[in-house]
Structure formats: C-alpha cells, structure tokens
Amino acid sequence: MNASEYYRFAEGRRSTRLFRDEPVDPDAVKRIIHAATLAPTACNRQLWDFVVVTDTKVKDRVLRLSHAEQSYLHDAPVLLAVFYDATLESRNPCFTPYVTAGMAIYALLLAAEAEGLGAIYLGGIRRPKGVAEALGAPAYATNLGLICLGQRADNPPAPPHRQVDDITGYNAFRLTPKRYHADIRPHLWSLPQIADFRDKLLWYKGVAIDGPTLHVDNDARFSPKCLFVTGELGRLTQERAPAKVLDVFSYNGDMVQQLLNSAGDELETLYAYDLTPGILEYVRVRLSGRCDLARVQYLLNRTEERIDIPLPDQHVDVVLCYERLEHFEDPLPLVREMRRVLKPDGRILVAVSNRFYPHLYRYRRTHRKDYSLGRNWNRGPERKYEPGQLARCFREAGLTVVQVTGLQPVSQKLFEVAEKAARRLGWQGLGDWLADRRGQHYSTRSWLRNFSSVQVYELSAS
Numbered sequence: 536m537n538a539s540e541y542y543r544f545a546e547g548r549r550s551t552r553l554f555r556d557e558p559v560d561p562d563a564v565k566r567i568i569h570a571a572t573l574a575p576t577a578c579n580r581q582l583w584d585f586v587v588v589t590d591t592k593v594k595d596r597v598l599r600l601s602h603a604e605q606s607y608l609h610d611a612p613v614l615l616a617v618f619y620d621a622t623l624e625s626r627n628p629c630f631t632p633y634v635t636a637g638m639a640i641y642a643l644l645l646a647a648e649a650e651g652l653g654a655i656y657l658g659g660i661r662r663p664k665g666v667a668e669a670l671g672a673p674a675y676a677t678n679l680g681l682i683c684l685g686q687r688a689d690n691p692p693a694p695p696h697r698q699v700d701d702i703t704g705y706n707a708f709r710l711t712p713k714r715y716h717a718d719i720r721p722h723l724w725s726l727p728q729i730a731d732f733r734d735k736l737l738w739y740k741g742v743a744i745d746g747p748t749l750h751v752d753n754d755a756r757f758s759p760k761c762l763f764v765t766g767e768l769g770r771l772t773q774e775r776a777p778a779k780v781l782d783v784f785s786y787n788g789d790m791v792q793q794l795l796n797s798a799g800d801e802l803e804t805l806y807a808y809d810l811t812p813g814i815l816e817y818v819r820v821r822l823s824g825r826c827d828l829a830r831v832q833y834l835l836n837r838t839e840e841r842i843d844i845p846l847p848d849q850h851v852d853v854v855l856c857y858e859r860l861e862h863f864e865d866p867l868p869l870v871r872e873m874r875r876v877l878k879p880d881g882r883i884l885v886a887v888s889n890r891f892y893p894h895l896y897r898y899r900r901t902h903r904k905d906y907s908l909g910r911n912w913n914r915g916p917e918r919k920y921e922p923g924q925l926a927r928c929f930r931e932a933g934l935t936v937v938q939v940t941g942l943q944p945v946s947q948k949l950f951e952v953a954e955k956a957a958r959r960l961g962w963q964g965l966g967d968w969l970a971d972r973r974g975q976h977y978s979t980r981s982w983l984r985n986f987s988s989v990q991v992y993e994l995s996a997s
C-alpha cells in the first residue's frame with residue numbers, strides 16, 4: 536500500500552453504530568487483536584488485556600453492570616473489552632497507560648476496517664468498573680471502554696474534521712482563535728467558537744442512529760418536554776396557516792422532523808437555521824429518507840462574527856428556539872434577530888433551562904456569580920437563566936410574554952422523592968398514589984413555574 540492509498544484507507548474508516556445480526560469470524564477477531572499488539576507501548580510493557588464477549592448472557596451482564604445504554608452495544612455481535620494495568624505508570628506525567636491503550640484501540644479500529652468489519656470505540660460508559668466486575672477482571676486491570684464489532688449496517692458520511700493548518704504550530708504553539716474550550720462557561724466563548732464546537736460535536740452520534748433503533752440513550756424525541764414543545768409548535772403553526780416556521784439552531788433536526796411528519800397544509804415553509812454548513816448538512820443527511828424535505832430551507836448564519844439570520848424583516852409566522860439561548864452569556868442579539876424576522880402577529884416559542892430549579896447534582900455555581908451551569912458536556916457552552924433575566928431580555932428586544940409554562944416543576948420532584956421513600960418502606964399503595972400525582976404535575980402555569988426545570992415562553996411582538 537503506498538502513502539496515498541493508506542491515507543484514503545484511513546479517511547474511509549468510520550465509527551459504525553448500526554450492526555447486522557450476523558456472526559463475526561473468530562479468526563478475524565484474533566487478527567484484529569493481533570493488530571493491537573503491534574501498537575507502540577510505553578517501555579514495551581504491553582500491559583493490556585482484551586476480553587471478547589459473544590455470549591449474550593455475558594453481554595447482558597456487562598451492559599447491566601456498566602449502566603451502558605447505547606443501542607450498538609446491544610446490537611453488535613462481538614464486544615471487545617479493553618483493559619490496561621495502569622497501576623505501574625499511574626504517576627507518569629504523560630499518562631502513558633492511557634496513551635498506550637488509545638494507540639492499541641486505534642490499531643484495532645483500523646484492522647477492523649481492513650477486515651471489512653464495522654467497529655466503534657465507546658468511552659461513554661457510565662460505569663466501566665461494571666465491565667470489569669461482569670468479566671471477572673482483577674483489581675489491577677482498569678477497564679478503558681468497549682469496542683463493538685460486526686457487519687456494518689450503516690454508511691455514515693465523514694464528520695467534519697479540523698484543518699491541519701488550524702491545529703498545527705511550527706516551532707511554537709499555534710494559538711488559533713477558533714479553538715473551543717475545555718470549559719463550558721459561555722462568557723469565554725466567541726460566536727465562531729460556539730459554531731466550531733457545534734459543527735464538530737454534532738456528528739458524534741452518527742447520522743443514522745435513532746431512526747431505526749429507538750433504544751439509543753433516552754430518546755429525547757419522546758420525552759414529555761419535547762412532546763409539550765412540539766404540541767405548542769403545532770398549535771401556533773395551525774393558528775397561522777399556511778405558516779412559515781423558523782427553527783433556530785436546528786442542531787440534530789429533531790424538531791424539523793417532528794413538524795414535517797405531523798404538519799399538513801398548515802405548514803408552508805420550514806426554515807432550519809444554524810451557524811455552520813456542517814450542521815445543516817448533518818440535518819439533511821440524517822433526515823433524508825425519514826421525512827419529505829421539500830418544504831425545508833436551510834439557512835446559514837450570514838456572517839461569522841454575529842448572529843444574523845438571512846431572512847428579511849417580518850417574514851416568519853412562528854419561531855422556535857428549543858434550549859439554545861443557553862449557549863450565550865448574553866442572549867439579547869439572538870432574541871433581537873428572532874424578533875426582527877417575526878411578522879407582527881407572529882409568535883416565538885422559547886424553551887430555556889431555569890436556574891432556580893434545584894438540579895441537585897447537576898447544579899453548579901461558577902466563579903462568576905451571575906450564572907450557573909449545566910453538567911452536560913456534550914452540549915457545549917451552557918448556562919441556566921433566572922426568569923427575571925429573561926423577562927428583561929425579552930422586553931429589551933421588543934417582545935411581550937403571552938404565557939409561560941414551567942415543565943418539571945419542583946413539586947413533581949418532591950412527589951418523586953416521596954414516592955421512592957414510600958416504596959423503600961414497602962408502602963406500594965402510597966407509592967402508586969404519589970406516582971399518579973407526580974404525573975399530574977408535569978407542567979404548570981402557577982408561581983411554581985419559577986421553580987421548574989425548564990420554562991417555555993410564548994412571545995409576541997410588543
């Protein structure tokens with residue numbers, strides 16, 4: 536293989552997230568593990584161990600004890616658990632055990648590609664210790680994740696890659712202005728950085744995953760929160776038929792899909808607006824074949840430096856912004872743009888995370904006292920808002936609040952805690968009653984909306 540053939544081969548490797556229900560040749564698995572043993576290792580110690588899991592009972596135990604939810608772990612006919620003895624080099628300043636294991640894992644993935652097999656490495660496992668427990672690993676062997684192997688049933692496009700010139704310095708570190716942070720406090724992020732982050736991050740789950748296999752993670756599209764917002768969106772669209780709808784930061788396209796699959800003639804055009812062509816391409820690829828995209832127009836922010844929706848003034852009937860204001864320390868520029876493109880009798884629907892909900896373990900004050908953060912790293916810069924801050928912002932943008940609904944109010948949380956306690960005490964009847972009450976408290980327009988996990992605002996032009 537010459538150099539250009541090698542680069543083409545490496546470029547063609549993709550993480551596979553859909554597997555066919557077909558066995559894998561055990562000799563191929565052996566060859567793939569052999570490839571891992573050829574990887575460089577610190578001091579040539581080779582302190583790795585692998586466990587091949589093909590028995591479904593063992594696999595179930597691995598997934599149960601590790602709290603792993605990804606559908607591909609269930610579907611893949613072979614799981615490879617990767618272990619490394621990190622005890623010896625535990626204080627090495629270059630983290631050599633983990634670097635070594637990473638090299639072996641990449642060698643495995645390339646070998647799987649060469650064998651014509653699909654593979655994916657998963658580090659998003661909640662409890663890797665559970666993998667070790669399920670497989671009877673000794674205490675010195677640290678589990679460093681799982682690899683799924685099998686015949687691939689998807690053919691995902693390549694995700695966007697950062698350019699060599701953006702990430703390479705010559706004789707000195709290259710400080711590139713577009714680099715995103717290992718810190719999710721929004722005041723540190725410029726707009727191009729937010730765009731860059733969303734552009735790359737979005738693809739991490741692949742494009743095909745939650746269509747055919749709805750058991751990946753907790754399916755967000757069927758959460759009560761999402762159903763509430765899509766219901767409201769449907770109502771506002773219906774009232775303004777034939778309506779032009781703008782989805783702000785469409786991200787994974789879930790809202791686009793919901794609206795297209797449920798709306799009839801009342802929907803005229805659906806604008807999917809985002810910051811980079813990569814995101815819009817993701818939405819397009821992910822949704823093609825799942826809904827008719829004829830009524831969708833993809834809109835790219837007009838300039839890199841500020842929020843600028845490429846639509847004329849007073850053009851759309853309904854604007855949706857579903858948990859995206861959270862990216863910004865100051866949401867006003869985005870809210871102003873939404874207001875600008877809104878027709879005089881149009882409506883804006885905004886769902887935002889509320890600072891005053893006791894998120895408990897997820898709630899974290901920052902060094903700056905004026906906001907708190909979420910914990911979900913996969914969503915990029917993310918803050919939570921106080922209702923008063925939003926009220927001021929909407930007023931300044933020339934918007935009037937028509938109604939506010941609190942989703943998951945604190946009362947629901949209290950019923951949940953009480954229900955758990957009752958069940959622990961064996962009072963199942965009381966537990967059932969409390970569960971029932973909890974279900975009735977999902978949304979509220981009372982003052983408790985100020986202590987809800989999420990608030991949904993319906994806004995009109997003042």
Ligand SMILES: Cc1cc2nc3c(=O)[nH]c(=O)nc-3n(C[C@H](O)[C@H](O)[C@H](O)COP(=O)(O)O)c2cc1C
Nearest residue numbers: 548549550605655656657658659660694738739740
């Ligand atoms: C350390 C690490 C952890 C990863 N964990 C997950 C994971 O938990 N779930 C997942 O779907 N993909 C996971 N991946 C795969 C990446 O999402 C994937 O490599 C990336 O999106 C680029 O896509 P590609 O592999 O097709 O080039 C992980 C990759 C690495 C290197």
